[in-house]
Amino acid sequence: MYKEFFGFREKPFSITPDPKYLYMSPGHKEALAHLLYGLKEGSGFVVITGEVGTGKTTILNAFLMKLPPRMPKVVIKNPHIKTENLYFLLGEAIGMPEEKRIRDNIHEFEHRLKEIGGAVLIVDEAQGLAIEMLEEIRLLSNLETTNEKLVQIMLIGQQELNEKLQSPQLRQLKQRIGIKYHIPPLDSRETRDYIDHRLRVAGYEPREKPLFTTSALNEVYRYSKGFPRLINVVCDNLLIAAYTDELRQISAPVVKRVVGEIEETYGKTGITPTSRGAGYTGLWKRFVLVACVCILVAGLLWVLAVRTDLASRIPYHLISGNQEESRGIESSSIHDTLGQEPRSPVPGTPGEEPRPREKKTISISDESVADVRPPVPPTLVEPEKETSTTVRVRRGDTLAGLASVYYGRVDSGVLDAIKKANPSIENINLIHEGQEIYLPHIETMPRELFSVSVASYHSLSEAKAVFLDLVEKGYDATIYPDMDSQSRSWYRITIGAFSLRDEAIQFARELEERGFLYARPVKIRMEE
Numbered sequence: 001m002y003k004e005f006f007g008f009r010e011k012p013f014s015i016t017p018d019p020k021y022l023y024m025s026p027g028h029k030e031a032l033a034h035l036l037y038g039l040k041e042g043s044g045f046v047v048i049t050g051e052v053g054t055g056k057t058t059i060l061n062a063f064l065m066k067l068p069p070r071m072p073k074v075v076i077k078n079p080h081i082k083t084e085n086l087y088f089l090l091g092e093a094i095g096m097p098e099e100k101r102i103r104d105n106i107h108e109f110e111h112r113l114k115e116i117g118g119a120v121l122i123v124d125e126a127q128g129l130a131i132e133m134l135e136e137i138r139l140l141s142n143l144e145t146t147n148e149k150l151v152q153i154m155l156i157g158q159q160e161l162n163e164k165l166q167s168p169q170l171r172q173l174k175q176r177i178g179i180k181y182h183i184p185p186l187d188s189r190e191t192r193d194y195i196d197h198r199l200r201v202a203g204y205e206p207r208e209k210p211l212f213t214t215s216a217l218n219e220v221y222r223y224s225k226g227f228p229r230l231i232n233v234v235c236d237n238l239l240i241a242a243y244t245d246e247l248r249q250i251s252a253p254v255v256k257r258v259v260g261e262i263e264e265t266y267g268k269t270g271i272t273p274t275s276r277g278a279g280y281t282g283l284w285k286r287f288v289l290v291a292c293v294c295i296l297v298a299g300l301l302w303v304l305a306v307r308t309d310l311a312s313r314i315p316y317h318l319i320s321g322n323q324e325e326s327r328g329i330e331s332s333s334i335h336d337t338l339g340q341e342p343r344s345p346v347p348g349t350p351g352e353e354p355r356p357r358e359k360k361t362i363s364i365s366d367e368s369v370a371d372v373r374p375p376v377p378p379t380l381v382e383p384e385k386e387t388s389t390t391v392r393v394r395r396g397d398t399l400a401g402l403a404s405v406y407y408g409r410v411d412s413g414v415l416d417a418i419k420k421a422n423p424s425i426e427n428i429n430l431i432h433e434g435q436e437i438y439l440p441h442i443e444t445m446p447r448e449l450f451s452v453s454v455a456s457y458h459s460l461s462e463a464k465a466v467f468l469d470l471v472e473k474g475y476d477a478t479i480y481p482d483m484d485s486q487s488r489s490w491y492r493i494t495i496g497a498f499s500l501r502d503e504a505i506q507f508a509r510e511l512e513e514r515g516f517l518y519a520r521p522v523k524i525r526m527e528e
Contacts, residue, residue: 002243012202043178050183053229079128126157185226450504463491
């Protein structure tokens, strides 16, 4: 949209991971050096932590690229993995026969690891690991020779990981941590360098006046606190605003206005840099505990007051379950996630009792290993859309959000259909409060298909940004709402649609070669 206006070859502040945009601040370089040193010296456990958006995934990707090509490695991105799947993945990485990839064959694991010289186990989002799974991983560190550990273990996660490691149940694991490092956010100078680096990689040619004034860069740092993900979000919004207003230079007032709009739409970030070695006092912990109890009580009272009204107005439900059965979740959860008032998909006649609709369940299961790995979190229930409706845009609404609520998914086909049905919409990213949007009937997907999952986000706005970026780059992307085993909402992004499982597996390999390190084939099955 704004690429030609500013002379970019591509969007400089995309949230989608791209190796050529890799920017290594001194903090990132130090974290990477800790990982490489731990691997070289056989230090056992290496723990790298950082707040949300500090670039932990960037460091992980850089570390993976520096590993020897033939080194067996297991990268776990889902912290809710089961024990049997952990051993299956490790056995697969070191070339053990499929029938022997179980915990009972631990001595054969040890023998095989000695033959090949060891392996590396990397867990991303490790703060989500259960204490039982952390203890199971500790037992893997018992596999060793007289000189070195046979399984080098890297735990990467948020600050909560450090707090979990303080548990008395994990004192043995804590004693085995050889290297530990906390990634700091960027400082103001590094923030300027980061922005300049991404602009240059995107093809921006410096002009007489810089694109960002010094005061504008200071405002970006003030808002983002030096967290790269927030820098990307605010800078992308700034470029859209400058393009809309035909501004060739972004000043501090523009940043303040755009930041105000972001905070008004999505709320304040609530993120503050964490200083190294900073701890929580006992008084602060007690205050947080009391506040949480008060919020919980207030929330329960509110749910009891509005539960009946919400249940009759929700357009569809999210459910979680396994491949054999599904269980219901309160239908208000999707609207709590989106921050929107629930809407009835089809306006009803006053006094008319609503008629129940038949529902279809879309289940998403991992196809990277047939019938062995656990299914990718959840399922969702999607109503049969046999009619259309008209909705009125409210503050904070997006076209992708409205489509997600009504259709249960978002892809380029859905957005194109909505745009075609509403000639007044010139840009799918720009809708205004009070605008009426007609949501047409759209045919549902085939009963069973295969796709490739590339990312999942708690935030719909982040998922939408990545989705739109992928579509702009020519990928056939789709967003599916998911819910994990702890009833937390996710938005899964997939690419492609295939009738054959092997086609999805092959496409996942191609995407991985293009830099989508988390690409994996999934099955999407619709059941009556």
